[in-house]
Amino acid sequence: MAVKFQDYYETLGVAKTASADDIKQAFRKLARLYHPDVAKDKVAGEAKFKEINESYEVLGDPEKRKRYDELGSHWQDDTQGSSAPGGAPRRRTHSPQGETDFEFSGTGFSDFFESFFGGGRDGFGSRHPSASRPSDNESFAQPGRDIEADLLVTLEEALRGALRKVTLRRPGSNGDADRTNTYQVHIPAGVREGQRIRLAGQGSAGAGGASAGDLYLRVRLARHPDFSVQAADLYCDLNLAPWEAVLGVQAKIPTLDGQTSLRVPAGTAAGSQLRLRSLGLPREDKTRGDIYATVRIQTPAVVTAEERGLWEQLSRLSPFNPRNGS
Numbered sequence: 001m002a003v004k005f006q007d008y009y010e011t012l013g014v015a016k017t018a019s020a021d022d023i024k025q026a027f028r029k030l031a032r033l034y035h036p037d038v039a040k041d042k043v044a045g046e047a048k049f050k051e052i053n054e055s056y057e058v059l060g061d062p063e064k065r066k067r068y069d070e071l072g073s074h075w076q077d078d079t080q081g082s083s084a085p086g087g088a089p090r091r092r093t094h095s096p097q098g099e100t101d102f103e104f105s106g107t108g109f110s111d112f113f114e115s116f117f118g119g120g121r122d123g124f125g126s127r128h129p130s131a132s133r134p135s136d137n138e139s140f141a142q143p144g145r146d147i148e149a150d151l152l153v154t155l156e157e158a159l160r161g162a163l164r165k166v167t168l169r170r171p172g173s174n175g176d177a178d179r180t181n182t183y184q185v186h187i188p189a190g191v192r193e194g195q196r197i198r199l200a201g202q203g204s205a206g207a208g209g210a211s212a213g214d215l216y217l218r219v220r221l222a223r224h225p226d227f228s229v230q231a232a233d234l235y236c237d238l239n240l241a242p243w244e245a246v247l248g249v250q251a252k253i254p255t256l257d258g259q260t261s262l263r264v265p266a267g268t269a270a271g272s273q274l275r276l277r278s279l280g281l282p283r284e285d286k287t288r289g290d291i292y293a294t295v296r297i298q299t300p301a302v303v304t305a306e307e308r309g310l311w312e313q314l315s316r317l318s319p320f321n322p323r324n325g326s
Contacts, residue, residue, distance in 0.1 A: 006112040008055035008068065016069070020060070027056040031225035037156060050108045050152060053222045057117070060223070064117055071116070103169040107217070108152025141208035151197065151217040153187055155224050155234075158281055159256050161189035166217065168202070185217060190282030193229070195219045226254050232281040232289025238274065239298045240264065253293055255279045262293060270297040 009016050012026040032038070034048040058064045151164070164185045172178050183199060191197075196216045203213025227234040238251060248266035252259050255276065262274060272295045280289025303311065 004110070004112060006051075006054070006110055008059050011051050011055040012059065014059075020062075023056070023059050027052060027060065027223065028225040031056075031223070035225070036154065049222075051110075053152065054109060054113050056223050057220075058113070067116070104149050104166065106164060106166040107149050108222075109150050109220075114150065141210040142206060143210045144204040144206040144213035146213040146216060147203045148196075148216040148218060150220045151185070151187075152222050153191060153219050154222045155227060155229070155281070156256055157187050158191050158221060159189060161191075162187045168215065183215075187219075190232070190284070191219050192231075193219060193221045227256075227291075229281070232283045234280045234289065234291045236291065236293050237296050238262070238264075238293040239296050240268070242297055242299060245270070245295065245297055253291075255291060256281075264295075268295055270295055 009018070012023060012030065014022055014026045018026070030052045031049065034045045034052060036042060036046045036049055038045075058068050147168075149166075151166070153162075157164075164187055165182060166185050167180060167182045170179045170181070181202070183202070185197060185199070187197070196218050199215040199217070201212045202215035205212050221229060226236050228236075234256075236253070238253060240249070240251070244251070244264065245268045246266065248268070249264045250261050251264050253262045253276070257279065260276065260279070262276060264274065268274075274293045274295065276291040276293065278288045279291045282288055300307075
């Protein structure tokens with residue numbers, strides 16, 4: 001069964017000519033609507049959120065977007081591997097018994113993404129590269145190869161930890177029926193981008209009585225509509241009206257624990273970073289990182305005649321000149 005093409009532009013509801021800002025805004029709007037914490041239908045919302053995240057993972061990255069656009073109508077010519085019924089991703093490894101396909105579900109990524117942007121999980125090396133072929137009077141023993149797949153983890157899961165059901169289907173050999181294993185994968189609190197969760201002995205089977213390989217699930221942190229991540233710290237934008245920056249304000253700001261209030265001092269400049277302590281992700285020492293809110297001054301696109309009159313009055317009364325710092 002061929003890999004099903006994913007139209008990421010359609011998923012985000014943008015044109016192929018959309019700018020990077022248009023794509024980012026579309027992602028944020030949809031991600032807020034379908035985020036598992038706010039969606040009315042949790043199951044459908046979670047599935048849609050994963051589709052939106054995958055689309056932005058590609059279209060929000062200039063290099064991935066260029067590669068995706070270059071596929072064009074010839075994408076089928078470049079597809080490697082295959083997928084199982086239902087669209088479960090396959091990982092292909094090579095073992096002494098021959099080529100083997102492993103099929104996953106529950107990782108959060110489509111088979112199309114894994115085929116083109118999953119980082120090449122085909123043909124993993126053995127865990128024991130030093131193993132060599134024995135002499136003719138010895139039985140051949142070859143350790144099994146490791147299997148690896150990406151695992152999409154939300155920031156909320158990275159904060160609190162989670163259990164994820166991941167299914168791995170192993171094709172049978174010599175006419176045997178396929179074997180399906182379902183794992184309850186523990187995602188530890190404080191997990192980081194690129195960290196691998198190891199399931200020992202759940203990889204490809206070894207030959208000649210040798211040990212099996214391992215199954216590795218490599219963490220990919222889901223894009224969040226409000227936050228970017230640096231280690232255990234979270235970064236977001238804080239939009240302020242000009243008068244809020246001048247006069248100060250108590251601003252509502254989102255966190256992974258729910259909304260909180262942030263005091264913005266009078267005279268806050270654009271680009272300033274305001275810190276909310278201990279509301280980020282867990283550190284290795286079990287403390288939490290911080291949230292840094294970067295101030296963005298927003299001006300109204302349309303003003304009434306009365307508002308314009310007030311702005312003009314202010315311009316006459318104020319001695320402030322931003323071009324000479326006075």
